[in-house]
Amino acid sequence: MASNGIVDVKTKFEEIYLELKAQILNDPAFDYTEDARQWVEKMLDYTVPGGKLNRGMSVIDSYRLLKAGKEISEDEVFLGCVLGWCIEWLQAYFLILDDIMDSSHTRRGQPCWFRLPKVGLIAVNDGILLRNHICRILKKHFRTKPYYVDLLDLFNEVEFQTASGQLLDLITTHEGATDLSKYKMPTYVRIVQYKTAYYSFYLPVACALVMAGEILDNHVDVKNILVEMGTYFQVQDDYLDCFGDPEVIGKIGTDIEDFKCSWLVVQALERANESQLQRLYANYGKPDPSCVAEVKAVYRDLGLQDVFLEYERTSHKELISSIEAQENESLQLVLKSFLGKIYKRQK
Amino acid sequence: MASNGIVDVKTKFEEIYLELKAQILNDPAFDYTEDARQWVEKMLDYTVPGGKLNRGMSVIDSYRLLKAGKEISEDEVFLGCVLGWCIEWLQAYFLILDDIMDSSHTRRGQPCWFRLPKVGLIAVNDGILLRNHICRILKKHFRTKPYYVDLLDLFNEVEFQTASGQLLDLITTHEGATDLSKYKMPTYVRIVQYKTAYYSFYLPVACALVMAGEILDNHVDVKNILVEMGTYFQVQDDYLDCFGDPEVIGKIGTDIEDFKCSWLVVQALERANESQLQRLYANYGKPDPSCVAEVKAVYRDLGLQDVFLEYERTSHKELISSIEAQENESLQLVLKSFLGKIYKRQK
Numbered sequence: 092m093a094s095n096g097i098v099d100v101k102t103k104f105e106e107i108y109l110e111l112k113a114q115i116l117n118d119p120a121f122d123y124t125e126d127a128r129q130w131v132e133k134m135l136d137y138t139v140p141g142g143k144l145n146r147g148m149s150v151i152d153s154y155r156l157l158k159a160g161k162e163i164s165e166d167e168v169f170l171g172c173v174l175g176w177c178i179e180w181l182q183a184y185f186l187i188l189d190d191i192m193d194s195s196h197t198r199r200g201q202p203c204w205f206r207l208p209k210v211g212l213i214a215v216n217d218g219i220l221l222r223n224h225i226c227r228i229l230k231k232h233f234r235t236k237p238y239y240v241d242l243l244d245l246f247n248e249v250e251f252q253t254a255s256g257q258l259l260d261l262i263t264t265h266e267g268a269t270d271l272s273k274y275k276m277p278t279y280v281r282i283v284q285y286k287t288a289y290y291s292f293y294l295p296v297a298c299a300l301v302m303a304g305e306i307l308d309n310h311v312d313v314k315n316i317l318v319e320m321g322t323y324f325q326v327q328d329d330y331l332d333c334f335g336d337p338e339v340i341g342k343i344g345t346d347i348e349d350f351k352c353s354w355l356v357v358q359a360l361e362r363a364n365e366s367q368l369q370r371l372y373a374n375y376g377k378p379d380p381s382c383v384a385e386v387k388a389v390y391r392d393l394g395l396q397d398v399f400l401e402y403e404r405t406s407h408k409e410l411i412s413s414i415e416a417q418e419n420e421s422l423q424l425v426l427k428s429f430l431g432k433i434y435k436r437q438k
Numbered sequence: 439m440a441s442n443g444i445v446d447v448k449t450k451f452e453e454i455y456l457e458l459k460a461q462i463l464n465d466p467a468f469d470y471t472e473d474a475r476q477w478v479e480k481m482l483d484y485t486v487p488g489g490k491l492n493r494g495m496s497v498i499d500s501y502r503l504l505k506a507g508k509e510i511s512e513d514e515v516f517l518g519c520v521l522g523w524c525i526e527w528l529q530a531y532f533l534i535l536d537d538i539m540d541s542s543h544t545r546r547g548q549p550c551w552f553r554l555p556k557v558g559l560i561a562v563n564d565g566i567l568l569r570n571h572i573c574r575i576l577k578k579h580f581r582t583k584p585y586y587v588d589l590l591d592l593f594n595e596v597e598f599q600t601a602s603g604q605l606l607d608l609i610t611t612h613e614g615a616t617d618l619s620k621y622k623m624p625t626y627v628r629i630v631q632y633k634t635a636y637y638s639f640y641l642p643v644a645c646a647l648v649m650a651g652e653i654l655d656n657h658v659d660v661k662n663i664l665v666e667m668g669t670y671f672q673v674q675d676d677y678l679d680c681f682g683d684p685e686v687i688g689k690i691g692t693d694i695e696d697f698k699c700s701w702l703v704v705q706a707l708e709r710a711n712e713s714q715l716q717r718l719y720a721n722y723g724k725p726d727p728s729c730v731a732e733v734k735a736v737y738r739d740l741g742l743q744d745v746f747l748e749y750e751r752t753s754h755k756e757l758i759s760s761i762e763a764q765e766n767e768s769l770q771l772v773l774k775s776f777l778g779k780i781y782k783r784q785k
């Protein structure tokens with residue numbers, strides 16, 4: 092049964108986490124003390140496995156589609172899951188550090204790791220450790236594969252792009268906080284693509300391609316399509332932060348209070364007349380609920396909900412046509428499966 | 439002339455920094471804005487080239503000794519310097535983050551990078567960027583070399599060990615601050631070896647070996663000797679922090695005030711009688727100068743200066759005999775050159 096099949100994949104995926112954790116806690120390259128081992132175990136359990144695991148599980152999903160029709164061995168499933176976990180580890184690393192830099196309070200429904208009294212800024216080093224675990228995992232499971240070096244290069248390049256996107260975001264928000272007019276569409280798109288799209292959309296498919304023996308340089312189109320999809324995903328995220336149902340998305344958005352360079356504020360700044368601009372300048376980035384309400388009122392006056400629906404429609408149409416321009420049919424399936432998961436999502 | 443020769447190497451080395459920086463600021467994997475490019479340039483100039491450059495320059499020094507008698511091409515000198523800079527980049531990355539975690543104020547005679555008002559916790563991401571630059575540099579200059587993957591593995595393993603050593607240090611100091619008796623010799627040695635010795639002593643020689651076509655697994659002895667040497671170096675560092683001449687070492691030590699797990703306090707705890715123990719417990723880790731003086735008085739009463747001299751003598755003797763047990767004579771020269779630079783140093 093299909094639903095059983097899906098449960099099995101997730102169960103299998105989660106079991107592999109335990110195996111990888113055990114290997115890390117017994118890595119011969121470091122002579123753990125009992126205290127250090129306990130610390131790392133607690134940190135891993137707190138920060139790595141608690142997300143939706145979409146990014147991680149999509150590696151093996153994509154690999155299956157790429158190998159359409161061919162039998163996949165137990166070993167291949169295992170390796171696909173291992174790569175998936177490497178992406179989850181990468182995400183956990185980014186999130187630990189991002190929460191510190193944003194002085195956030197909660198993450199995945201619990202206090203941010205650095206907010207725990209015993210942790211504090213030790214969390215900076217914990218983030219680094221997570222990044223290093225990826226290399227340890229890759230070395231243990233892929234060192235003898237012909238594509239080992241391609242995996243290292245891939246993770247390195249995507250991490251570089253993500254950190255560079257973070258820098259842009261940090262600089263822009265810094266400047267935006269003193270001058271809202273710095274929030275412009277090209278800047279927005281650049282931040283989103285580097286900070287989110289490469290590691291969330293491109294990386295899982297790229298891992299599957301590398302495992303399937305493909306050379307990534309031959310798939311620049313695929314990269315571009317996935318980066319576009321990631322941009323579309325972030326625009327949705329920004330839209331739902333303001334107009335989504337908190338009951339459905341599971342949290343109350345605070346992008347307006349937090350002075351975020353959101354797709355909505357960028358659109359609003361492009362469309363506002365003098366008096367609307369003044370209202371935005373006077374109310375954006377303030378914690379006061381009446382300020383937030385005023386910003387939302389400007390968004391409504393400008394019809395941003397319709398602007399978003401139109402963006403969604405166009406964006407989807409363009410993505411579909413880029414996907415259908417791909418020669419390789421299994422690749423089309425991979426890309427359509429990704430797009431299907433996010434199109435018109437409400438959470 | 440020898441002195442001219444040395445000046446040339448340093449000048450050459452420093453020129454290569456400018457070349458690497460220019461490549462990073464024009465890396466096609468990221469679409470820099472002018473603001474982002476300026477930020478990264480300022481950050482690099484502030485954090486990377488201002489140290490003593492000993493670690494970095496020792497790669498090419500070691501390589502020359504390994505190739506004893508053979509002509510070395512311009513290209514080899516360049517690549518040795520590039521690897522040296524990768525180590526300096528790694529060091530800058532560790533130091534930026536270490537200063538944040540230790541809430542330090544100054545570094546290399548200027549405010550720590552994160553202390554600059556415009557920077558703050560953006561420094562966390564800047565540290566990450568430095569780490570990522572290493573991979574970009576290695577890829578650009580070594581991708582086609584047969585030993586490229588060995589370089590990646592080497593930097594990854596050494597970084598993992600350093601971060602694991604940092605974790606131990608952070609946990610131990612945390613616990614030591616409530617119970618001084620946690621500071622014991624095996625813990626001390628483990629922290630020092632992982633946190634400092636691998637990247638400062640082993641890594642430069644390992645880079646030279648890899649460039650010379652050697653397989654690192656065949657040189658476990660060399661690793662062990664260099665890690666021992668790094669331990670000896672850190673013991674000196676701890677000794678000089680308390681008993682060195684501030685005029686000569688260029689700073690006033692604060693290990694006692696800072697509750698550091700220093701070789702001196704560990705030695706003192708091993709040797710103290712009841713009343714000396716009480717004096718240590720009552721005065722260690724306090725900023726008050728009279729407390730510091732009291733701790734130093736206990737050190738003097740216990741004759742730690744002589745204990746250190748004896749340690750230095752034994753340690754040197756053992757290192758020399760391990761070095762002379764090496765079959766490869768050029769390797770002996772490399773190791774003796776390292777040891778010669780630090781034996782009985784006063785700063």
Ligand SMILES: [Mg+2]
Nearest residue numbers: 189190193195
């Ligand atoms: Mg954040």
Ligand SMILES: [Mg+2]
Nearest residue numbers: 189192193260
């Ligand atoms: Mg952020």
Ligand SMILES: [Mg+2]
Nearest residue numbers: 328329332346
């Ligand atoms: Mg959001």
Ligand SMILES: [Mg+2]
Nearest residue numbers: 536537540542
């Ligand atoms: Mg420090």
Ligand SMILES: [Mg+2]
Nearest residue numbers: 536539540607
């Ligand atoms: Mg420290």
Ligand SMILES: [Mg+2]
Nearest residue numbers: 675676679693
């Ligand atoms: Mg010191």
